[in-house]
């Protein structure tokens with residue numbers, strides 16, 4: 357069993373998550389599963405009961421709706437005092453879909469406008485119990501039963517059977533599954549997580565493969581929006597899967613409430629469910645229920661992520677680092693590089709941006725809105741004037757020679773072709789840079805590779821490439837680079853470290869300086885990458901030496 361760990365959130369700051377769902381008297385699904393999940397993931401759960409089911413592990417004997425007045429009273433009473441950061445919607449009776457859709461479009465929309473907040477709404481379109489008995493809303497033949505929710509949802513999470521019902525089609529294979537999910541996304545103007553857990557025997561037996569269809573996702577890389585992914589995990593052989601869908605959608609809502617972007621929330625929720633399936637138990641004669649294993653921290657519980665509408669890199673392996681990194685200066689000139697090498701720096705990065713790079717830092721001074729989306733940040737030689745290209749190549753050649761003379765682990769940022777051509781020790785690439793890089797050529801040449809990441813989803817994409825290290829950013833606000841994502845903070849950094857420690861060297865970056873260095877080290881991260889704390893110091897060499905001393909003296913529990 358995964359060891360219990362506190363959720364990476366300060367207690368007392370538990371975000372509020374609502375579940376609007378049916379009561380399962382058997383305790384394994386519905387409101388009961390949702391509240392257990394929300395609590396387990398460090399949030400506070402509020403429940404709005406839509407339906408009461410007389411249900412055990414083997415049968416559903418009666419389902420009754422609460423009155424419309426009762427449904428609305430629960431919603432309004434809670435909104436006045438305990439507004440949600442995220443809402444999960446589960447079982448609804450037929451009349452309750454339009455009632456709730458109207459409430460979301462009026463009362464919740466009004467609350468969001470007044471409070472300048474955005475509330476994520478996840479719909480799990482529950483139609484049958486896991487014993488096979490029908491529940492609540494049944495899709496009519498044209499699948500229109502959830503249409504009142506069009507434009508009001510952040511995500512819908514149908515399983516195979518629900519998707520087929522909603523689509524009104526026979527879904528025969530993976531391509532049909534993807535096409536039906538895309539139609540649903542279009543129809544409800546939302547993102548779709550189509551779950552393949554119940555397709556066993558149709559086209560997948562050993563693995564469970566979900567499809568995630570995304571439109572715009574604020575706070576994530578432009579590369580990971582408006583695209584499709586598959587999320588695959590080994591199938592957990594268990595009959596104890598009652599409440600899996602409820603748990604998954606409640607976990608997604610909880611992770612969103614905790615400030616994760618949607619892609620992160622989905623992979624985290626999948627890991628939570630996979631861990632729970634491995635620890636299920638059967639309190640009745642029928643299907644048992646999921647175990648509760650706390651914040652996911654076992655890498656094998658997370659899914660394998662693949663692009664469905666883009667090429668995926670072949671399996672690769674990059675050389676391990678020759679020595680631990682510690683303090684890792686990132687510099688933008690040859691002069692600074694040489695100064696630091698002479699001061700004894702043994703791992704550093706040359707990060708040269710030209711004005712023509714889409715990822716250029718120019719215009720990103722402090723207070724210049726660097727927290728906002730700057731678009732794709734693809735730092736390659738494309739678009740560069742020939743003179744700039746020649747000067748750049750000369751700088752990189754000289755840097756590589758200097759790094760070699762000092763036996764340093766020198767990483768070249770972005771310019772992987774030049775690094776490859778001139779035999780660099782290593783290359784650092786962001787997620788966007790990866791898309792255009794010849795990773796096989798780098799791996800074949802034995803070039804070390806560092807990859808940036810900004811959350812669980814990007815961590816999973818990075819680890820699949822078996823890099824030499826993974827960078828985790830940005831931890832604190834930074835004025836050095838425009839970031840599409842929000843600062844991760846120390847609690848999330850600690851969670852990423854727990855997940856990946858022992859698998860890859862981990863480097864924290866973004867806003868790190870002598871004031872917060874000890875707190876960063878206390879998360880267990882292996883190294884820190886710094887731009888301003890070194891390059892903007894009066895004496896960069898002295899600053900590096902002081903930071904290195906502070907790092908080696910700081911305690912890592």
Ligand SMILES: Cc1ncc(COP(=O)(O)OP(=O)(O)O)c(N)n1
Pocket residue numbers: 686705707715733735769770784785786787789806807808827828829837863865885
């Ligand atoms: C150690 C380290 N971590 C992250 C980055 C950022 O790389 P990337 O996302 O490609 O952004 P640019 O640096 O190219 O602007 C890095 N360079 N080094």
Ligand SMILES: Cc1nc(C(=O)O)sc1CCOP(=O)(O)O
Pocket residue numbers: 808809810828829830831833834835836837865866867868885886887888889
């Ligand atoms: C270049 C870079 N990449 C980041 C990431 O999160 O990927 S943060 C960052 C800037 C780090 O600069 P400073 O130490 O001055 O805050």
Ligand SMILES: [Mg+2]
Pocket residue numbers: 715733735769770784785786789
């Ligand atoms: Mg880059």
